[in-house]
Amino acid sequence: MPETAAPYYSELTRLHTRLYRYQHLSSIVGWDRNAMMPPAGNEARAAAEAELSALIHRTRTDPRLETWLKAAEQETLDEVARANLREIRRDWRAANALPEALVEAKTLAGARCEHAWRSQRQSNDWKGFLENFREVLRLSREEAKLLADETGLAPYDALMDRFEPGVRAADIDHIFGDVRSWLPDLITQARVKQAGEAVLVPQGPFPVAAQRTLNREVMGLLGFDFDAGRLDESAHPFSGGVPEDVRLTTRYSEDDFARSLLGTIHETGHARYEQNLPREWLGQPLGSARSYGLHESQSLSCEMQLARSRPFVGLLAPLLKKHFGDQPAFDPDNLYRLWTRVKPGFIRVDADEVTYPAHVILRYEIERPLVEGEIGPEDIPALWAEKMQALLGLDTRGNFKDGCLQDVHWSDGSFGYFPCYTLGAMYAAQWFSVIRRKIPDLDTRVAAGDVKPVFDWQREFIWSQGCRWSTPELVQRASGEALNPAHFRGHLERRYLG
Amino acid sequence: MPETAAPYYSELTRLHTRLYRYQHLSSIVGWDRNAMMPPAGNEARAAAEAELSALIHRTRTDPRLETWLKAAEQETLDEVARANLREIRRDWRAANALPEALVEAKTLAGARCEHAWRSQRQSNDWKGFLENFREVLRLSREEAKLLADETGLAPYDALMDRFEPGVRAADIDHIFGDVRSWLPDLITQARVKQAGEAVLVPQGPFPVAAQRTLNREVMGLLGFDFDAGRLDESAHPFSGGVPEDVRLTTRYSEDDFARSLLGTIHETGHARYEQNLPREWLGQPLGSARSYGLHESQSLSCEMQLARSRPFVGLLAPLLKKHFGDQPAFDPDNLYRLWTRVKPGFIRVDADEVTYPAHVILRYEIERPLVEGEIGPEDIPALWAEKMQALLGLDTRGNFKDGCLQDVHWSDGSFGYFPCYTLGAMYAAQWFSVIRRKIPDLDTRVAAGDVKPVFDWQREFIWSQGCRWSTPELVQRASGEALNPAHFRGHLERRYLG
Numbered sequence: 001m002p003e004t005a006a007p008y009y010s011e012l013t014r015l016h017t018r019l020y021r022y023q024h025l026s027s028i029v030g031w032d033r034n035a036m037m038p039p040a041g042n043e044a045r046a047a048a049e050a051e052l053s054a055l056i057h058r059t060r061t062d063p064r065l066e067t068w069l070k071a072a073e074q075e076t077l078d079e080v081a082r083a084n085l086r087e088i089r090r091d092w093r094a095a096n097a098l099p100e101a102l103v104e105a106k107t108l109a110g111a112r113c114e115h116a117w118r119s120q121r122q123s124n125d126w127k128g129f130l131e132n133f134r135e136v137l138r139l140s141r142e143e144a145k146l147l148a149d150e151t152g153l154a155p156y157d158a159l160m161d162r163f164e165p166g167v168r169a170a171d172i173d174h175i176f177g178d179v180r181s182w183l184p185d186l187i188t189q190a191r192v193k194q195a196g197e198a199v200l201v202p203q204g205p206f207p208v209a210a211q212r213t214l215n216r217e218v219m220g221l222l223g224f225d226f227d228a229g230r231l232d233e234s235a236h237p238f239s240g241g242v243p244e245d246v247r248l249t250t251r252y253s254e255d256d257f258a259r260s261l262l263g264t265i266h267e268t269g270h271a272r273y274e275q276n277l278p279r280e281w282l283g284q285p286l287g288s289a290r291s292y293g294l295h296e297s298q299s300l301s302c303e304m305q306l307a308r309s310r311p312f313v314g315l316l317a318p319l320l321k322k323h324f325g326d327q328p329a330f331d332p333d334n335l336y337r338l339w340t341r342v343k344p345g346f347i348r349v350d351a352d353e354v355t356y357p358a359h360v361i362l363r364y365e366i367e368r369p370l371v372e373g374e375i376g377p378e379d380i381p382a383l384w385a386e387k388m389q390a391l392l393g394l395d396t397r398g399n400f401k402d403g404c405l406q407d408v409h410w411s412d413g414s415f416g417y418f419p420c421y422t423l424g425a426m427y428a429a430q431w432f433s434v435i436r437r438k439i440p441d442l443d444t445r446v447a448a449g450d451v452k453p454v455f456d457w458q459r460e461f462i463w464s465q466g467c468r469w470s471t472p473e474l475v476q477r478a479s480g481e482a483l484n485p486a487h488f489r490g491h492l493e494r495r496y497l498g
Numbered sequence: 499m500p501e502t503a504a505p506y507y508s509e510l511t512r513l514h515t516r517l518y519r520y521q522h523l524s525s526i527v528g529w530d531r532n533a534m535m536p537p538a539g540n541e542a543r544a545a546a547e548a549e550l551s552a553l554i555h556r557t558r559t560d561p562r563l564e565t566w567l568k569a570a571e572q573e574t575l576d577e578v579a580r581a582n583l584r585e586i587r588r589d590w591r592a593a594n595a596l597p598e599a600l601v602e603a604k605t606l607a608g609a610r611c612e613h614a615w616r617s618q619r620q621s622n623d624w625k626g627f628l629e630n631f632r633e634v635l636r637l638s639r640e641e642a643k644l645l646a647d648e649t650g651l652a653p654y655d656a657l658m659d660r661f662e663p664g665v666r667a668a669d670i671d672h673i674f675g676d677v678r679s680w681l682p683d684l685i686t687q688a689r690v691k692q693a694g695e696a697v698l699v700p701q702g703p704f705p706v707a708a709q710r711t712l713n714r715e716v717m718g719l720l721g722f723d724f725d726a727g728r729l730d731e732s733a734h735p736f737s738g739g740v741p742e743d744v745r746l747t748t749r750y751s752e753d754d755f756a757r758s759l760l761g762t763i764h765e766t767g768h769a770r771y772e773q774n775l776p777r778e779w780l781g782q783p784l785g786s787a788r789s790y791g792l793h794e795s796q797s798l799s800c801e802m803q804l805a806r807s808r809p810f811v812g813l814l815a816p817l818l819k820k821h822f823g824d825q826p827a828f829d830p831d832n833l834y835r836l837w838t839r840v841k842p843g844f845i846r847v848d849a850d851e852v853t854y855p856a857h858v859i860l861r862y863e864i865e866r867p868l869v870e871g872e873i874g875p876e877d878i879p880a881l882w883a884e885k886m887q888a889l890l891g892l893d894t895r896g897n898f899k900d901g902c903l904q905d906v907h908w909s910d911g912s913f914g915y916f917p918c919y920t921l922g923a924m925y926a927a928q929w930f931s932v933i934r935r936k937i938p939d940l941d942t943r944v945a946a947g948d949v950k951p952v953f954d955w956q957r958e959f960i961w962s963q964g965c966r967w968s969t970p971e972l973v974q975r976a977s978g979e980a981l982n983p984a985h986f987r988g989h990l991e992r993r994y995l996g
Contacts, residue, residue, distance in 0.1 A: 021545055021550075024546035025523050025527055028543075029526050029527065036728065038727060038728060038743060040723070040725040041740070044742035044780075045743070047522075055553075227536050230536060243542075244539050244541065244542035244543075282542075
């Protein structure tokens with residue numbers, strides 16, 4: 001990557017190589033903390049991780065960087081190096097845009113609010129939450145304003161840009177507005193259609209050892225490279241590690257294999273993105289995954305587009321029989337009905353693919369005006385209740401625990417993240433539109449166990465692109481059009497009304 | 499630990515707290531590399547670990563340290579802080595005594611020699627080894643000379659002081675000279691005595707899952723704190739991690755449970771030392787384990803003094819029955835005979851407790867004159883053959899593979915380490931002399947499952963002392979006398995001739 005004719009650019013790449021290595025250490029010890037570390041190790045680990053974070057922060061805010069960036073931007077660079085330089089500036093801006101005092105205050109207020117939230121949620125204590133949350137919101141608004149000044153974006157756009165570069169609230173308004181116009185009807189129709197269907201629930205116990213073997217076998221089917229990654233266990237499943245060594249975790253319950261299996265499939269989608277980032281750019285910002293929304297498009301491609309499709313369920317059914325013995329519920333048609341069941345509920349993380357966007361739209365419609373000062377934090381519960389009624393027909397009045405207190409995101413001020421979940425689902429549907437156009441017999445091939453065409457396409461248009469383009473540019477290049485909710489709608493209509 | 503009245507000393511302690519945290523990261527990712535990392539992760543990990551090593555080296559050689567040390571040595575400090583300051587200087591000297599060019603050259607030559615040694619050992623290629631080894635030796639002699647100039651010690655003493663602070667070749671000569679005078683006879687007598695004993699070998703397979711559970715149960719019996727550590731698997735078993743979170747590994751074979759069990763017991767001895775270092779000094783050099791010899795005294799206290807004693811074998815026998823089912827070989831008397839079998843052999847790491855010192859004495863008697871230039875590297879094979887004949891009655895002429903090529907230590911220039919193994923065995927025997935004097939019914943208590951008195955003593959006199967004293971001082975304080983080979987001899991005579 002370093003270019004001898006561009007000494008300042010070379011300095012920048014060397015510093016980022018160092019940062020990449022520090023982040024490697026951070027990822028591995030973070031994985032260890034969640035998957036391996038015994039409880040008494042926590043205090044020393046926290047101190048070691050904080051020391052490393054401080055080192056990473058010092059490196060990202062090295063005062064020489066500003067000069068180097070300006071000088072490098074005058075150097076002669078090829079197109080790839082120029083894209084990398086843009087990402088280096090992006091990282092620099094992210095690390096330097098905010099005064100340290102604000103970052104510290106927000107971290108502190110966020111940690112306090114999140115910590116209290118854990119018990120406040122249990123006890124349905126909205127008033128208690130509100131006390132801490134006011135400060136988090138105040139600091140988040142200040143953060144949004146400073147980022148807006150720095151980037152020239154609107155405040156909410158500036159927050160969202162950290163997670164989904166190039167996507168703006170105007171785009172989201174347009175897209176979510178479209179979804180809002182047809183989703184409630186689609187939910188109703190799907191439920192009417194499913195009301196008459198009989199569904200058998202698999203009966204456990206499903207031994208953990210058998211689940212482990214099954215999960216690994218399915219990961220293999222989905223192309224996970226076990227020479228460059230692992231599957232372990234943790235209380236909260238996640239995809240961690242580094243591109244060269246991806247660490248997935250899951251959690252087992254002997255009553256229910258599907259939660260772990262489908263969760264592992266979801267994480268495998270994240271893992272394949274990481275495992276297939278462009279080797280030649282690894283170590284530089286250009287070589288990392290583009291965005292949270294695109295990452296989610298990969299996990300949902302695996303879980304929703306592929307694994308819950310009828311052809312793929314047909315592949316899974318014999319594996320279930322092999323590992324758990326046969327039972328009537330393992331009939332592929334039954335499994336497919338079970339895993340595509342639509343049921344409006346209070347909780348986002350438990351939602352099916354059809355009702356999920358409603359949860360996200362609701363949060364977006366609250367957090368945007370909240371950040372921009374159009375509404376206050378005390379307005380949240382009423383808006384929540386009103387929107388849950390309108391979107392999902394559920395009454396959540398007074399039930400904060402299963403309502404506006406259910407997510408961790410707001411407690412630490414992670415505003416602008418929620419849209420990524422549904423953008424991811426929509427990107428995934430759009431990718432599969434393209435793939436299906438290109439490979440008309442896709443279902444037949446998947447049914448025969450050949451999932452390679454899907455991943456070949458993802459490798460070419462998404463994984464190998466790293467951070468070369470903004471998300472909207474990548475969407476355009478990969479699919480020939482901007483993000484278009486018609487693909488997501490088409491997918492849902494085919495699967496749930498077809 | 500920081501003292502406000504001693505600003506320079508405080509600076510030093512802050513820097514060492516930072517170092518301690520960096521070393522925490524290094525230990526955990528090192529453990530991960532050996533116990534968890536998939537093969538394709540290696541290249542990125544090596545780069546990340548090298549970056550961290552460079553950072554640790556920069557921190558230890560921070561040019562401000564020299565000034566701070568001199569100034570701190572003029573400050574008013576209590577006795578404990580003064581001991582810590584002494585250890586801080588020791589660490590500083592270790593990091594700064596050698597010119598960087600020499601360190602690099604030795605690392606390079608050592609890595610090259612060790613890498614080639616791996617195949618040269620297999621093919622019995624002494625001549626090939628010698629070619630690389632000459633350079634390693636040349637650089638090691640230079641290293642020894644510089645360390646000698648710096649410390650005022652003799653060259654070999656200066657090397658050994660890195661591993662066993664305060665112990666000199668004159669002490670070793672005296673002690674090993676004594677052992678040499680009675681060991682060959684003792685070996686012969688023990689073999690004559692054992693010749694008439696029938697020994698049954700346990701018959702496998704011993705399922706790995708059962709071995710895992712057994713090992714954990716025995717670790718628990720020996721006081722390993724599973725809230726502050728783990729047992730995992732790796733190709734080369736080791737004790738790693740950090741004092742707050744000790745990571746042991748072992749390796750399983752279904753044919754032989756004893757290798758893994760006794761190896762795990764050995765590592766548990768190392769682990770208990772680490773897990774019980776003085777909490778209040780952790781993070782400072784004073785809070786770390788004193789030396790390699792003392793560390794080995796802890797593993798050998800567990801393995802040789804305790805676990806292979808008849809009373810402890812009586813505790814293990816019912817556990818073997820519980821986990822593997824009953825068989826005649828699990829009779830405690832048989833197990834005891836089996837695990838105290840004396841048999842001279844070529845290979846140090848496979849040696850029993852009685853013949854082991856012969857392997858170490860031989861190496862010491864070669865490496866000392868080698869480092870000090872009294873002999874050349876080409877003299878090694880003849881000396882090896884002569885000493886193997888004299889000490890163990892074995893003919894190793896021409897068999898380099900199982901002779902002077904068997905160990906990794908010389909290939910990378912780790913001269914001065916070998917004595918630690920036998921010092922450890924002798925310290926352990928001396929500790930048990932003291933413990934037995936203090937607790938005359940020790941065997942009865944161990945037979946009843948009460949091993950606490952042993953560990954209470956170790957905690958008070960060894961673990962809690964960290965680096966407060968040099969090794970000879972600690973030995974004197976713990977046992978009331980200097981290291982005395984009579985205790986080791988007494989132990990061997992009681993166990994093998996009694």
